[in-house]
Amino acid sequence: MRALVCVRVAGGELQPFDACAVELGLRMGAEVTVLSLCPPSAAEPLRALTRLGVARVILLSDAVYAGADTLVTARILACAAQKIGYDLILCGRTTTEGETAQVGPMLATLLGIPLLPSVMDYEDGCLTLRGNDRPCALPPSALLTVERSFPLRFPRLRSCLGEVEIWNNSVLGLPPAECGLQGSPTRVLAARESVAGARVCQKIEVGEIPALIKELRKKEKQVAGEFPPSEEKLPLVLAVGEQALSAARAVGARVELLAEQEPAAIAAAVRAKDPDAVLFPATAEGRNLAPIVAAMIGAGLCADCTGLAVKHGELILTRPARGGSITADIVCRTRPAMASVRCEVKGAEIMIGLGKGTLGMRPQFEALAQKLGASLAATRALVDAGGAPYCEQIGLTGTKAACKIYLAVGLSGAVQHTCALDGADAVIAVNPDRDARIFSCADYGTQADAEALLAAFWNV
Template sequence: MKIVVCVRQGTDGLINPFDACAYEAALSINNAEVILLSMGPASTQPFLTEMTRLGASRAILLSDPQFAGSDTLATAYILALAVGELQPDLVICGRQTLVGDTGQVGPMLSALLLYPLIANVMRVVSTEGELVCETRSQGMQTAAYPALMTIERINRLRLPSIRSKTKSVEIWDHVRLSAQPERCGLHGSPTRVLETYQNDAGRRKCRFIEPSELETTIAEARQKDRHPVVASIQNRQGLKNVWIIGEEPREMASSVSDDICLIPRDTAEHLAQRIREGRPSAVLWASDAWSKSTAAQTAALLQIGLCADCTALETDGATLFMYRPAFSGSLIAKIRCLTTPAMATVRTTQKDDSDVVLAVGYGARNHFSALEKWGSAIGAAMASSRKAVDNDLMPYDTQVGLTGKTLAPAVYIAVGVSGAVHHLVGMRNAGTVIAINPDKDAPIFEYADYGIVAEVESVIS
């Protein structure tokens, strides 16, 4: 079996962690010929050379000044040309990069290649005859070859053996690929960042309390009346003919339009056809795994821009402006699509069964069982930070934040959570926020109503 693995060098100089899992998954398949494919500047060549030590038979670097500034669609186009030439049985991509974090390139690549996609793979069950994988949220999936899969963080990339040798890296430019220059780089990228702002959303004035006041503070916060402010377009000029795929994006759509049409979930091919015929001005998707991958496939089929994980929308009546955290979340970027319809996946608030959520971060790692006991005693639902999830302390479906879920409970108790902007995005609409952290300068206190400066073990035993 011939396998192409798409990899990218991270800002730390190492292989993007999700791509490391993709490479390991490929190397684990018996008798496979593994080809590494990477798009990047010429300076990434030594990284790719080093990667060949682990067992790839070839490594190809797609590098050309024309490719600079490519967004996800232009990147997928360039990768698709290379994969088209290599004719593999299987393409494996990491679920996402840690820099862009959109998770769009793999699904877009599958749509451009017309390969079936299995996204968010947790386990490769069989590669004999057809591809069978267990996925994160869509159960067992099967695909005929040639196929493409995107991999979660499910394994650890092997280390090179002492006697391993490197192979030389082939460099392919736009001429070698017969790429159309207008579909590469900035020219071929239908999304534009218009402005960036300091990200101050969700800041609160924190009152520091004693550990002994915790239980009464929670009880009082539970009783507080909440009047959620839902932005609405009334008395302003809204967008006409806005489509929502599934019910979840309706609240966000209402902030820019009162002309909203609900479209049921379907395949990317069918949805692309409906969009071609119905000509909406904007199409909004939820942020669950299915929506993210199907939105990316649909955008690739229509060759239009897709903005990921928007936290707010705005319009002047003609253009949709989309806001999302950028540059490690310290800034908010205002983005527009140059193509029509404007498309975005939007953060939607998940309704939780409990009015209290207890979020545990990496700082509470040695006290999880005590916290779980305490959480259950006060009737709290458990949640976590990404660092807790990445360290296998909590399951992914408890992760709150940009790449997790958004919650808005009456009370959000953050224990051992530093307050990275990526986390705050998912909890800033909570009624009352209570933070427990021994570091009085931890950013979480700037986004909390009540704070206890203490180690968790001295507050909850």
């Protein structure tokens, strides 16, 4: 079996999910070829892979490829994949720089092979995908995006370094106008430091929290909906799924909800209706569906947008980038423009956001949630540790919190989590570490552990 593993190198290192994809290919016993579209500086980090039992390493590097967005990257990789030959293609689910998770689904679509997204486990020829407990058999040809769980092996002591083949565009022969920044359907207009989540914290005692929650829940919900209406509107915007409707209404003079759910049917409806923009919800399904449809149509796609506005007839899409530390404004140069939009969890008035510091305490917090009529939310670290389901994950790669009170317990307050708390009127933080970042993103904070918080509620 020939496995082609597509990887990206950033900051001199292989992207973490891509490293897992290489390891999975090796564990499958496949003949692994590593393929990377990167600047020439990636050659050395890629060369290290030749000591691991990888058959070939090919670096696609040419000045005309510089600035390629996800769709153009997928087109260049698809052209190379056809030249090299493959049975399976493996990609990391996403890169930590872009966090778009688009290249894998787009590449599968362009090559016309099935997509198996978010591989969590592999054993005896069977794969387990995220959100699907029942393992499925490894098909003879497919593209797998790899989530985690496969730490890259170390080289054997006596293993030797091999060579990296460098292919420039004379090998692939793509028209330069269709490569790199020039050919890319999306363009970054501006990027700025993100200040999302900053709040002024008032110190309180843990015993005061039950009374504080009682007071705060009497107030009217203050923070408005997630997408404020744009003054200027586009004539026609399609929403693929109800969760994208509020964003579509913010920027569309006329909004239509598409009933179609399969990618080919959605693409056909989009071609027939010729809208200005198509919006998908940035749910797990929407994140897989949007790049497939974008690749079918050849449209520019911006992932995980947190803001939308129309200026001079153009849709400006705002999204967090570089792990939430910056915010970028992006435009699509195609008609339609396409985007996945971050959805809010329309939870209860109170959301209890649990972090890794509460691992093993889920039953107690379920009981507290029931007592308060609250819903549970979680950090990615807790989800990754198996302490909460993915649908509860709040943050850059989860959903946005929308509630009157967000009670953050046992979570450190990483920017990737707090960037999704704008929709909470008040944030109350409970953490024993007085230096925890969450205190700079909370309105009220107490230096206490989760057990003390639970005791405060059961003692009233």
